[in-house]
Amino acid sequence: QVQLVQSGAEVKKPGASVKISCTAFGYTFTNNKFHWVRQAPGQGLEWIGIINPKDGATRYAQKFQGRFIMTRDTSTSTVYMELSSLRSEDTALYFCMRDNTRWACDYSGQGSLVTVST
Amino acid sequence: QSALTQPASVSGSPGQWITISCTGTSSDVGGYNFVSWYQQHPGQAPKLIIYDVTNRPSGVSTRFSGSKSGNTASLTISGLQAEDEADYYCCSYRSDTTYVFGGGTRVTVL
Numbered sequence: 001q002v003q004l005v006q007s008g009a010e011v012k013k014p015g016a017s018v019k020i021s022c023t024a025f026g027y028t029f030t031n032n033k034f035h036w037v038r039q040a041p042g043q044g045l046e047w048i049g050i051i052n053p054k055d056g057a058t059r060y061a062q063k064f065q066g067r068f069i070m071t072r073d074t075s076t077s078t079v080y081m082e083l084s085s086l087r088s089e090d091t092a093l094y095f096c097m098r099d100n101t102r103w104a105c106d107y108s109g110q111g112s113l114v115t116v117s118t
Numbered sequence: 119q120s121a122l123t124q125p126a127s128v129s130g131s132p133g134q135w136i137t138i139s140c141t142g143t144s145s146d147v148g149g150y151n152f153v154s155w156y157q158q159h160p161g162q163a164p165k166l167i168i169y170d171v172t173n174r175p176s177g178v179s180t181r182f183s184g185s186k187s188g189n190t191a192s193l194t195i196s197g198l199q200a201e202d203e204a205d206y207y208c209c210s211y212r213s214d215t216t217y218v219f220g221g222g223t224r225v226t227v228l
Binding site: 061 | 121150152154156158163164165166169170173175205207209211215216217218219220221222
């Protein structure tokens with residue numbers, strides 16, 4: 001069955017970088033795009049961007065353009081997102097979500113908690 | 119990029135029906151039939167319950183239904199049950215090829 005397994009929690013200082021991962025199991029990795037979505041503590045969902053694992057093409061929300069970078073490794077069925085110049089406002093649970101080819105997300109990882117604190 | 123507008127909270131008694139609205143613009147909700155809805159229980163990942171405005175994924179209860187009129191999409195939950203108490207988010211594709219979520223609606227079963 002389809003499963004998305006994300007990397008564990010990270011604690012970083014302001015200004016640092018972190019790279020989180022999402023490994024897919026149970027289907028052909030390159031058949032579906034991936035979305036990254038975050039949720040700050042007690043807040044709503046926020047769309048970050050989308051990556052096509054077939055060719056690595058990406059699209060970001062303007063807010064994250066240039067500071068967050070999505071990549072993929074087809075040999076390990078893994079998508080990554082590197083967050084740089086971290087700020088306290090980036091403290092959140094980051095979800096990778098599989099696109100169902102109908103402009104929606106049908107599966108989600110368990111979330112990777114990133115905490116930015118001095 | 120402004121979030122889509124949802125009511126902060128909606129409540130209803132067991133067995134009743136409730137509707138959650140999601141208002142955007144002609145560049146997102148009004149321009150495309152690519153609105154989806156997600157249910158999120160505390161401490162869990164979001165779960166897809168509606169896509170393409172009206173379609174339910176396999177396994178999702180028929181008590182959930184979606185619709186759209188102009189720039190506003192709606193999610194209706196009929197026969198409200200205790201297990202429906204959760205946060206609900208709408209999401210839409212946008213003309214600039216990005217996506218945007220609504221602010222979320224807390225559903226309380228009285």
